[in-house]
Amino acid sequence: MGPDLSDKLACISLVCYVTNELRKKGKNINCYEVLLMIGKDMPNDIKNTLLKSIGVICESLMYGNTIFPDFGIKPKDMPKQIRKLLDNYCPF
Numbered sequence: 001m002g003p004d005l006s007d008k009l010a011c012i013s014l015v016c017y018v019t020n021e022l023r024k025k026g027k028n029i030n031c032y033e034v035l036l037m038i039g040k041d042m043p044n045d046i047k048n049t050l051l052k053s054i055g056v057i058c059e060s061l062m063y064g065n066t067i068f069p070d071f072g073i074k075p076k077d078m079p080k081q082i083r084k085l086l087d088n089y090c091p092f
Contacts, residue, residue, distance in 0.1 A: 007085055007088070010071050010081075010085060011054065011082060011085040011086065012054065012057055012058055012061065013068050013069045013070075013071065014068075014070070014071070014073065014078045014081060014082050014085075015031050015034055015035060015054065015055075015058045015082060016031065016058050016061060016062050016065075016068040017068040017069075017070055017075070017078060018034050018075070018078050018079065018082070019031045019034045019058065019062065020062065020066060020068060021075060022034065030055065030059060031054070031055040031056075031058035031059050031062070032051060032052055032055030032056070032059075033055075034055075035051040035054060035055050035082075035086075036051060037079075038079050038082050038083050038086070039051055039083065039086055042086070050086070050089060051086075
């Protein structure tokens with residue numbers, strides 16, 4: 001994600017949105033697991049640092065919330081957009 005704050009917030013919100021939708025469907029899943037599915041081919045150091053960090057932030061922000069902005073992105077396109085944001089990241 002670039003230096004634009006909106007990219008970081010969009011990534012967090014989209015991860016929360018996807019995780020929330022999967023939970024509604026009865027899946028016992030957390031944000032980090034969603035990020036691992038989206039970034040399955042990312043290097044292990046990214047999985048163990050960036051994705052874990054974003055996962056923790058997302059879980060914290062999801063607590064007590066059920067509505068997350070979708071930034072006009074269709075749910076089926078969210079994983080691709082999240083991946084695009086992750087591929088362009090600069091350290092949180």
